[in-house]
Amino acid sequence: MTEISFRFWAVRAFGRHSHGAANGGIAAKAKRRGSALILRLWLIGATCVAGSPAAEAQEGFVTATFGNTANAQYPQTLKIEREVMRFDLSSLPRGVKIQRAILRFPFRSDWGGHAAVKLSPIGVSKRSLPTHPPAHRSLNVTQAVRIWAASPAANRGLKIVQAGRAELQEAILELSYVGPAAQPLPVVTQLQGEHRNGQTFLTWCEPHNIVGKDEPTFEKFELAILDAQAERRIFYRVYRHSEPITAINLGQAELVCEVPEALSGWNLLAIANTEHPQLRLTKRSPLRSGNLRLEHIMTRYRVSDNEAPLPRTVGLAVLTAKQPGSHYYAVTVSADGREAVDRLTAGQSLTVAIDESPAKFPAIINGSII
Numbered sequence: 001m002t003e004i005s006f007r008f009w010a011v012r013a014f015g016r017h018s019h020g021a022a023n024g025g026i027a028a029k030a031k032r033r034g035s036a037l038i039l040r041l042w043l044i045g046a047t048c049v050a051g052s053p054a055a056e057a058q059e060g061f062v063t064a065t066f067g068n069t070a071n072a073q074y075p076q077t078l079k080i081e082r083e084v085m086r087f088d089l090s091s092l093p094r095g096v097k098i099q100r101a102i103l104r105f106p107f108r109s110d111w112g113g114h115a116a117v118k119l120s121p122i123g124v125s126k127r128s129l130p131t132h133p134p135a136h137r138s139l140n141v142t143q144a145v146r147i148w149a150a151s152p153a154a155n156r157g158l159k160i161v162q163a164g165r166a167e168l169q170e171a172i173l174e175l176s177y178v179g180p181a182a183q184p185l186p187v188v189t190q191l192q193g194e195h196r197n198g199q200t201f202l203t204w205c206e207p208h209n210i211v212g213k214d215e216p217t218f219e220k221f222e223l224a225i226l227d228a229q230a231e232r233r234i235f236y237r238v239y240r241h242s243e244p245i246t247a248i249n250l251g252q253a254e255l256v257c258e259v260p261e262a263l264s265g266w267n268l269l270a271i272a273n274t275e276h277p278q279l280r281l282t283k284r285s286p287l288r289s290g291n292l293r294l295e296h297i298m299t300r301y302r303v304s305d306n307e308a309p310l311p312r313t314v315g316l317a318v319l320t321a322k323q324p325g326s327h328y329y330a331v332t333v334s335a336d337g338r339e340a341v342d343r344l345t346a347g348q349s350l351t352v353a354i355d356e357s358p359a360k361f362p363a364i365i366n367g368s369i370i
Contacts, residue, residue: 060181060247061332063100063339064092067172071232071336080168084122086157087173092149096177099251101145103129104138104337105171107164118161121147123154128161145175174337176251181342185333188236188315189347193329198359200319201303202238204331204347209313210262211298218271219294222285225262234261237332237339238317245330245349247341253330259317263287265310271296326353 066077066087077088103119118128121144129139141158148155160168186207193202210228211221228234239245241253273290274282282291300309301316310316315331330349332341 058181058342059178060184060342061099061176061250061339062179062181062341063174063176063334063337065172065174065337066091067170069170069172072172073336073338078169078171078173080160083160084157085119085160085168085171086155089145089148089155089175090152092175092177093179096149096179098142098146098149098175098177100174100176100255101141102132102138102174103141103171104174106167108167116162116164117166119158120161122156122159129158141173145173172337176339178248178251181247181340184340184342185335185338187333187345187348188331189345191329191331191347191350193350193354195321195354195356197361198321198357200321200327200329200354200356202317202319202329202331203303203310204236204315206236206261206313206315207333208234208261211266211312214312215297215299217294218285218292218296218298219283221266221298222287225287228261232335233337235259235334236261236264236315236317237334238319239330239332240319240327241330242325242327244328244351245344247343250330250332250341250344256319256329257317258334259315261315264316265300265312265314267299267301270299321356321358324357326355328353 065071065073066089067074068076068078074088074091077091079086079088105117117139119139120126120128121141124144124147129141129144132138132140144158188204188206191202191204193200195201208228211224213220216224235258237258238256239250239253240256241249243249245253268288271288271290272293274293275291277284277291281295282293284290285292300312302309303316317331328350330344332339332344332348
């Protein structure tokens, strides 16, 4: 199980292969669903609205973030000295049951790899923390944090055996647990899913209209995306379970992938790309590689040939089945790694399971996989 990501939008996969759509028509030559799907997509685009947070905190699924970066929920909680890094977890609710603990950090260059970073929890295990499969862009600290949460005195930190090129001072520890979901985040709405030709297509309405225009130039599109990312980094987390997913059992669901805000439906691969930079005509971008033309008109993906493009406020995830089975899906919003899910409505969590089965030739075009 390896990570599958794309140059045009970064998907972090956690199980089955996860794909962004590729080139205008991404489905195989399967029978078209025609007008029904067109109507469904039109209705989604016409009625997308932001969810309203609950007024009172109630029991739900919470992901809190600890670290020294400005966007950490609990800032100035990481201390590194004498080859030991330790997070101050005193802000955790007493007696909390940790369901997931993930350590994320950037690298000084693209040549870094999380597998090369060796950190071992002092007094808990002499083994280095494992990477979180299959993306392997984070480390799994769940076992150690559960011990620390149950006995704070046992938190002696992580020994830095090998740092590699990791920027450990910018590390963020994400802790997920069931507890009061104070300050719930905006939510997705109108989650829908269907399976065909070995793949499950999930669409949902995003709570924010970041781009604001159907056919912007690449220059204006990039500006809107980067301005939003500068304020906060939002990802949509896709979960899968054999049972209907609620705020209480969300921690037992499989985190399948993370989809970045406002990017999943736009065809960045279609942007005109020149071999050499051209002054005032092209630019380099963090959104994808190459010398990209500023005046290129952005287009949206279609989930099948000859069907309407996805509305600009609709997010997309395409999951390739490796084994047959029936699964429920839910999509949550994470802001700078934080989650606060006090409830999951039908628009956020599917009430009917999707029957999935592998196919020899999946519908999606895989030419963009790297």
